[in-house]
Amino acid sequence: xxxxxxxxxxxxxxxxxxxxxxxxxxxxxxxxxxxxxxxxxxxxxxxxxxxxxxxxxxxxxxxxxxxxxxxxxxxxxxxxxxxxxxxxxxxxxxxxxxxxxxxxxxxxxxxxxxxxxxxxxxxxxxxxxxxxxxxxxxxxxxxxxxxxxxxxxxxxxxxxxxxxxxxxxxxxxxxxxxxxxxx
Numbered sequence: 001x002x003x004x005x006x007x008x009x010x011x012x013x014x015x016x017x018x019x020x021x022x023x024x025x026x027x028x029x030x031x032x033x034x035x036x037x038x039x040x041x042x043x044x045x046x047x048x049x050x051x052x053x054x055x056x057x058x059x060x061x062x063x064x065x066x067x068x069x070x071x072x073x074x075x076x077x078x079x080x081x082x083x084x085x086x087x088x089x090x091x092x093x094x095x096x097x098x099x100x101x102x103x104x105x106x107x108x109x110x111x112x113x114x115x116x117x118x119x120x121x122x123x124x125x126x127x128x129x130x131x132x133x134x135x136x137x138x139x140x141x142x143x144x145x146x147x148x149x150x151x152x153x154x155x156x157x158x159x160x161x162x163x164x165x166x167x168x169x170x171x172x173x174x175x176x177x178x179x180x181x182x183x
Contacts, residue, residue, distance in 0.1 A: 001094050001095050001097075002092070002094035002095075002097055002130065002131060002132070003094070004068040004092065004094065004130060005068055006065050006066075006068055006071050007066075009021045009065070010071075010125070010129065011073075012073065012121050012122070012125060013078075013121075014117045014118070014120070014121050015117065016077060016078055016114070016117060017075060017076065017077060017078065017114065017117055017118060017121070018076045018077075018078055018081075019073035019074070019075060019076075019087065019118060019121060019122070020073060020074050020076060020081075021065075021073070021074065022058055022061055022062075022072055022073070022074045022083065022086065023058070023074075024055065024058055026058065026074055026083040027051050027054045027055055027058065028051065028054075029074075029082060029083035029084070029106075030048075030054040030057055030058060030083070030086075031048055031050075031051050031053070031054035032106065033083075033085070033086065033104055033106060034047065034048040034053075034054065034057060035047050035048045035049070035054075036106070036107070038107050039104055039105075039106065039107060040104075041143075042139070042140035042142065042143040042146065043104065043140075044140075044165060044167035044168075044172060045167075061088075068092075069092060070088060070089055070090045070091065070092055070099075071088050071089050072086055072087070072088030072090075073086065073087050073088060073118075073122070074086060075087055075103075075105065075114065075118050084105060084106050084109050084114070085103065085104055085105035085106060085109065085114065085115070085118070086103065086104055087101070087102070087103040087104075087115075087118045087119065087122050088101070088102060088103075088122070089101055089122065089126055089130070089132075089135070090102050092130075096133075096134075097131065097132050097133035097134070098132060098133060098134045098135070098136065099126060099130070099132055099135055099136075100135070100136050100137065100138060101119065101122060101123065101126070101135050101136070101137050102137070102138075103115055103118065103119065103122075110145070115149050116149050116152055116153060119149065119150070119153045120153055123135055123153060123154075123179060127181045132181065133180065133181050134178055134179065134180050134181065135155075135178065135179050136158070136176055136177065136178040137150050137155060137176070137177045137178070138174050138175075138176055139174065139175045139176075139177060140172070140173075140174065140175070141160060141173050141174070141175045147175070147177065150177045151177075153179070154179050155177040155178060155179045156177060156178065156179070157175060157176075157177055158176045158177060158178045159175070159176045160173065160174075160175050160176075161173060161174050161175070161176070
């Protein structure tokens with residue numbers, strides 16, 4: 001079984017990005033991400049209504065990191081500390097050496113390869129540092145852009161689950177993509 005510890009917090013760096021810890025000063029950007037209907041279109045979670053909701057979200061992320069139950073990074077460009085997105089390993093299953101990756105990016109940064117670059121780095125961290133054996137991504141079947149970026153990063157479609165989750169009065173399908181350590 002995995003024994004995870006995210007202290008000290010591991011900042012990651014790519015050619016264009018710094019992936020760093022999400023802090024309270026990111027509250028406005030977290031609010032912008034999680035209250036944006038376009039950004040949240042394929043994420044079955046309620047939209048944030050206030051910056052207080054965003055602060056609570058940041059506190060929840062901190063607790064998950066401190067308890068080694070997950071790890072989330074702010075996505076920033078090297079030339080600016082401003083959070084433009086989030087990425088992380090959620091729902092870590094230490095007994096199975098598996099985690100779920102999730103990500104979101106402000107719409108004005110879509111189509112620039114930022115998420116592809118961030119996923120590559122976070123997957124590498126998952127395999128090399130966390131010692132995961134597999135990483136999954138749970139995607140809305142209509143989210144073609146997310147499926148494409150996952151495939152570009154070596155993920156393969158593992159399953160299409162019919163009406164397996166319930167959100168806002170309706171049942172939703174989900175698609176699971178995954179990647180194994182020997183990619």
